Amino acid sequence: MSNPVAQTLERIKGFKVPNIGKIPALLKREFLDSKTGFLTVPLVVAGFTLFAMILGLISLEIQFGDKIDLDLRNFEVTVDGETLTDSDFDDDMGKENFVQILGRAVSGATSAGIIMILPFVVFFGLLSSLYDDRRDRSFLFWKSMPVSDTKEVLTKLGYYAIVGPMILFGLMMVLGFFAMVVVTPFIWYHGGSALDLLWIPTPFISMWIGAAANFIVYGLWLLPILAWLMLASAYAPKAPMIFAIVPVGAIITVEVLFNNGQTYLAVALLDRIALDYAHIMGDIFEKGGHFHGDFEIRDLSIGDAFRALGASITNAKFWVGQLFTGAFLAGAIYLRRYKI
Amino acid sequence: MTTVIEARNVGKAYGKFRALQNVSFDIPLGRIVGLIGANGAGKTTLLNAILGLTRYDGELKVMGQNPSKNRAKLMEDVCFISDVATLPRWMKVSEVFDYVESVHPKFNRAIALDYMSRTTVPLDKKVRKLSKGMITQTHLAVIMAIDAKLLVLDEPTLGLDIIFRKGFYASLLEEYYDQNRTILVTTHQVEEIEHILTDAMFIREGELVLNETMDDLSERFCQVFVDESKADKARAFNPISEQKAFGKINFIFNGGIKSKLKGLGEVRRVGLADLFVAIMTGGKK
Incomplete structure (x- = not known):
């Protein structure tokens, strides 16, 4: 189906709009194909998390309710009839800090389960992205449609690198919201104002959007690895995971054996997956004057994402990686086109 | 066209x-x-x-x-x-x-x-x-x-x-x-x-050995069930295949010679499957 906006523009000005008309349909297909990993499993995990949280809060009340009295109106804790004073706490645990931590801890901790699913869903999703439909022969149906192999491969990459993870971030935002809903009666029960202690100090939408935007930039660093998984998926006659892992393991082993125990590939992989991006984020936090010194929560913002993007595209290592991305993708597209 | x-x-x-x-x-x-x-x-x-x-x-x-x-x-x-x-x-x-x-x-x-x-x-x-x-x-x-x-x-x-x-x-x-x-x-x-x-x-x-319209095929090829006594006569017309069936011999001929074959028996159209086998095995059996 051609894009009506593009059609109108073409009619008015003879203007050629790049045809993105089929991409939403291709993304939707990827979503349907990966719904278990990106929706069903996270929803189940989210359900369990909320359930465990409710159960945990209730059991804490039952177990310690008569020993410890938490007064969230005056911000006092009384243990066995003895009220603790400020000096009993670490400086960091005053009310000001408590309200900053509470909402983030609640929504962050409950989302940990979902974020842990993400690498697995992306890893296995990409490994099967160009393999499963060859195995069950349904690639012959996809190929009978007027969609180019390049578009197919790039859409799959875009889905697993960006769209799919964004679905999970959306779920985390929703789960975070419900986690805060669950904590709300708990605060009321202890005489506090949920609005003051939880809902106002926690920017629960913007902090997830900020985190998601930063995740996209991190995803750009991972592109060579994601593209490698697709190449393995496009090539493998069976068991794509073996074809993805064994060559890497073999190169590292050969390096270690013949290069005095040194391995450039393993170091490069570690840099790619964690260290390079961590340096960039470290710089951003330092320049923002937050990371060190006072205890203060610093949410990731969209601004941080742009700063990280700026630091990435001016980083030579980033581009060396993208050369590999290009080569692996070209290989995957070629195999997709001609391998029967 | x-x-x-x-x-x-x-x-x-x-x-x-x-x-x-x-x-x-x-x-x-x-x-x-x-x-x-x-x-x-x-x-x-x-x-x-x-x-x-x-x-x-x-x-x-x-x-x-x-x-x-x-x-x-x-x-x-x-x-x-x-x-x-x-x-x-x-x-x-x-x-x-x-x-x-x-x-x-x-x-x-x-x-x-x-x-x-x-x-x-x-x-x-x-x-x-x-x-x-x-x-x-x-x-x-x-x-x-x-x-x-x-x-x-x-x-x-x-x-x-x-x-x-x-x-x-x-x-x-x-x-x-x-x-x-x-x-x-x-x-x-x-x-x-x-x-x-x-x-x-x-x-x-890997090679194309025949490419014709169905009309041309039924014009060119035909089959005749011949009694054993007339088999040699039939062989004189160079059949591309012969096969024994039900006490008779089934000959397949190439070359639009239907009219000449009438005395041998009933001349019939060759089914595509039989024709395929005859051409592929390429000889007399």
Whole structure:
């Protein structure tokens, strides 16, 4: 189906709009194909998390309710009839800090389960992205449609690198919201104002959007690895995971054996997956004057994402990686086109 | 007359094995062509080349396009079913139609749904829950709803029962085929498609050994059941095959000599399957 906006523009000005008309349909297909990993499993995990949280809060009340009295109106804790004073706490645990931590801890901790699913869903999703439909022969149906192999491969990459993870971030935002809903009666029960202690100090939408935007930039660093998984998926006659892992393991082993125990590939992989991006984020936090010194929560913002993007595209290592991305993708597209 | 497929010296080698060699032919619009060959003769390789699914040597133009370079564009005018049951098993039937509707400019959902309404295929079930026959019916609904010029079918009914197979070809002939469409089909069940073909192509060890209209074939070839006593007379006309059957000998002749054979016995049309066997085994038995 051609894009009506593009059609109108073409009619008015003879203007050629790049045809993105089929991409939403291709993304939707990827979503349907990966719904278990990106929706069903996270929803189940989210359900369990909320359930465990409710159960945990209730059991804490039952177990310690008569020993410890938490007064969230005056911000006092009384243990066995003895009220603790400020000096009993670490400086960091005053009310000001408590309200900053509470909402983030609640929504962050409950989302940990979902974020842990993400690498697995992306890893296995990409490994099967160009393999499963060859195995069950349904690639012959996809190929009978007027969609180019390049578009197919790039859409799959875009889905697993960006769209799919964004679905999970959306779920985390929703789960975070419900986690805060669950904590709300708990605060009321202890005489506090949920609005003051939880809902106002926690920017629960913007902090997830900020985190998601930063995740996209991190995803750009991972592109060579994601593209490698697709190449393995496009090539493998069976068991794509073996074809993805064994060559890497073999190169590292050969390096270690013949290069005095040194391995450039393993170091490069570690840099790619964690260290390079961590340096960039470290710089951003330092320049923002937050990371060190006072205890203060610093949410990731969209601004941080742009700063990280700026630091990435001016980083030579980033581009060396993208050369590999290009080569692996070209290989995957070629195999997709001609391998029967 | 518009030429749908133009092949000139098309070849394909896998290492030293030559799967196709020097294949040249033209297929015009409005034909139903049967591509017939033994297993491994190169049928699927040729079809894959036509569909842009594999690389090849030589020149090939399908709807004026180079299939190896422009598969996506070509698929706006070409449909194919390669193998049985290639629909994605994790999709619901209705999602298959959604997908095709959103990527194919020439797909008409109403036609697909009309055909489906005459089957028992449930639209809300996943493809993996359907029987093989139902999957084929769904695929046929997709194909029939696409306004294409060329339909390529590679063993589309393999493993289906006779009722589904008959229904499949009947639907194609009655509801799909017209003078503005060409169908290219391979199958091992030659007898079942023989009556719908306008042309036949025989392929052996990667080479095209016969490419004629069905009318020309029935003009050129004939068979006569001859009593053993007249066998030598029959052999004088150089039959391309002879086979004992029911106390008589079945001779197949080439060369439009029907009138000369009348004294030997009843002259009959040769079935495509018999003709294929006669030409492929290439000798007297």
